[in-house]
């Protein structure tokens with residue numbers, strides 16, 4: 001019913017508009033085409049000026065309404081650089097924006113057709129053209145310079161003391177693997193993936209580096225002020241680890257691991273205070289189209305102190321022991337005689 | 349105003365029809381005249397009308413998915429009536445949503461703004477403005493349209509298959525697009541998409557080669573390259589870009605077809621999907637992205653250059669003043685065409701690309717902003733001290749410049765890899781490319797339609813509807829896309845159909861509602877334009893003078909409705925560049941007029 005109403009109103013509006021448009025054409029013919037053309041020229045000239053003024057006011061209004069909803073404090077060291085670069089660029093481009101839009105609409109208004117106004121034959125002017133080639137070129141060079149400088153800082157090698165976490169995307173969720181005490185992520189091979197046998201990551205149980213690796217899903221824990229390097233991969237299609245609050249992002253590509261590193265600078269608790277939002281959590285958003293659940297592919301990050309992190313880690317059992325309960329000292333205290341790892345792993 | 353408008357040659361409109369075949373063509377049947385026509389003007393109209401049909405479909409799809417974005421919690425029973433299980437309970441299902449988005453993007457970028465825009469105006473304007481009777485090969489030209497038509501049919505059919513159309517996004521990245529297991533849209537829909545695109549590429553190559561050889565070989569006497577009107581130059585660069593880059597996309601698509609159907613591993617490696625372990629090893633998913641964007645970036649200029657060319661022409665004609673910096677315009681189009689091939693990896697900064705390589709692409713990307721800036725300043729100077737007539741075409745041209753500024757400036761954010769880390773694949777990108785490529789090119793196209801409609805059909809579009817069309821679209825475009833930047837700055841990813849489950853992105857519900865409402869209004873106004881278009885073909889005010897805008901270029905030296913072959917007698921000879929407006933106190937001096945003995949030089 002409602003839809004019918006809307007369609008009817010639209011159709012009616014259509015019809016009325018069309019009749020008016022038609023009528024105005026007849027009027028134009030009757031009154032002399034030239035006269036009504038000049039009149040509509042004046043109207044449109046005025047509207048262009050009005051558009052400029054209202055548009056610029058609108059830009060400020062929009063900013064007032066929305067500026068509180070974006071960005072917020074960057075929660076990583078790299079985030080500070082990204083935001084600085086962003087605001088510098090915003091300053092420069094906004095200046096150019098206002099200047100050129102005013103030029104465009106003001107010239108249009110000012111030089112609208114008038115009797116006795118003689119247009120100026122002005123086909124070119126080398127000096128002017130040189131000026132507006134060189135100035136943008138210099139400005140852009142400065143922006144490129146800064147940008148690349150920051151870019152290399154952000155994408156440079158991770159500090160030695162960085163902790164490593166493996167992040168794996170799949171339709172439609174996130175998996176994480178911590179290297180454990182040895183700091184080394186054990187080898188894995190995709191053909192070993194077997195969630196039924198408690199090996200969702202495809203770890204190769206022959207690799208001793210795997211013995212202490214901890215596997216968790218959906219929620220990653222990080223230590224505040226400690227650099228972290230994420231080793232990123234995907235199981236099925238391309239995903240993307242999007243960390244809006246840290247201003248970081250990296251694709252998760254099946255078959256081609258990628259990395260990124262940063263240092264979280266606020267714990268989740270601190271961010272709750274800073275944002276005044278008691279429900280604040282760091283979210284991982286999948287930023288690369290990955291299928292019908294793309295929009296809901298959400299992971300969580302908890303940033304906490306070292307002590308909290310250690311306590312959390314201590315509560316986790318290495319996946320090796322989950323998959324091979326026979327090896328678990330907590331389950332069966334001494335038997336070293338248990339058979340070799342259950343899964344016949346191929347080492348690449 | 350110009351004496352031209354006051355010339356009343358009442359009978360001319362009718363006389364035309366008889367002389368159509370004056371230069372010795374046999375009488376044509378309806379089919380060879382309107383359907384399998386080899387007349388470039390008719391082929392241009394075929395491209396335009398097919399493009400309009402696609403634009404309506406693409407636009408309607410955007411209204412549908414905007415409904416979901418603006419009102420995620422509301423049910424629209426009428427959707428279920430029309431789309432059945434795709435909109436169960438009146439709510440758009442995710443697979444349907446992604447199918448809509450994908451087809452929307454594909455048809456608007458390729459079928460409307462590439463075929464519909466270049467196809468229409470390259471066909472219409474190249475022969476008419478360079479002084480040729482037709483294209484170099486009218487037959488290939490006709491084939492070009494029919495390949496496009498078949499591609500259209502196949503793309504359209506994919507909407508009706510049971511598992512739905514392709515839904516991997518218009519970029520169609522594998523492995524998602526390579527794996528049938530990945531979702532419904534990755535089944536037959538994706539095959540149809542790939543076949544349609546392959547045929548589309550054939551069409552576009554046939555067209556492009558024809559445009560290039562026509563421009564190089566068939567110019568009339570005196571029409572040196574530096575006397576070509578800017579639309580022709582723009583079409584030339586567009587065609588060169590297309591001919592060099594479309595084959596690369598074709599190869600990318602063919603490898604994808606192989607991976608899907610023949611068990612090859614070009615793009616596939618280490619994949620476990622739905623618990624199934626695939627045998628493929630050693631492929632690279634990123635390879636496809638290189639192949640795609642090697643076309644993909646030039647593609648944005650393929651879309652934009654024709655609009656730029658037409659806007660330059662229309663601004664100059666209606667400012668009654670020469671285009672400022674003709675040679676600089678050529679130079680900047682040339683450098684855009686060259687640089688367009690050297691920036692593709694700026695779409696891939698966060699794919700794990702080598703950071704050093706990334707920095708090279710930052711440099712080259714921001715370099716391409718310089719010629720863009722030059723063009724903007726030249727347009728502004730063209731308006732400065734003119735005597736501007738605000739025809740609907742002129743307004744759309746002015747609107748184009750405004751949008752190009754807005755969208756070009758946000759490109760400087762994205763081209764800077766540091767900022768792109770945060771903004772990549774967010775709504776900011778959506779805002780950027782819609783303004784600079786989508787809406788701006790549409791404005792160029794509208795400007796072209798309003799300006800050359802009299803040449804195409806011998807009638808005018810209704811002006812009042814034209815003004816309404818312009819103002820609603822202009823205001824609407826900014827209302828829709830400007831605030832979207834803010835969503836992107838908040839990090840909101842693109843292609844998210846419901847943000848209510850997120851803590852970080854759920855603060856824009858009101859905004860999304862507003863955007864949806866405005867989109868519906870803007871779409872309605874486009875329908876009004878379409879109505880105006882078809883109504884005016886038959887019932888519009890008749891053109892009574894040969895040169896209604898008082899323009900210099902050759903198309904206005906033909907009869908009001910030129911027949912096959914364009915000029916009845918000799919093709920006119922050209923004596924000057926096309927922008928002698930306001931020179932020596934004369935309002936305009938057509939290209940055909942010999943240079944006077946004591947005419948001033950510039």
Ligand code: HEM
Nearest residue numbers: 648652694695717756759760762763772773777781784785
């Ligand atoms: C000032 C010049 C420009 C610069 C610096 C620029 C830069 C960029 C960059 C870096 C991206 C990738 C954003 C991302 O990381 O996702 C992008 C996206 C895009 N740009 Fe531009 N651009 C410019 C002009 C244009 C023009 C003129 C067009 C169209 C005619 C255009 C159309 C697009 C499109 C379609 C995308 C979307 C790609 C996607 O689907 O992700 N850009 N632009």
Ligand SMILES: [Cu+2]
Nearest residue numbers: 239286290297
């Ligand atoms: Cu994903």
Ligand SMILES: [Cu+2]
Nearest residue numbers: 645691692695
């Ligand atoms: Cu690009």
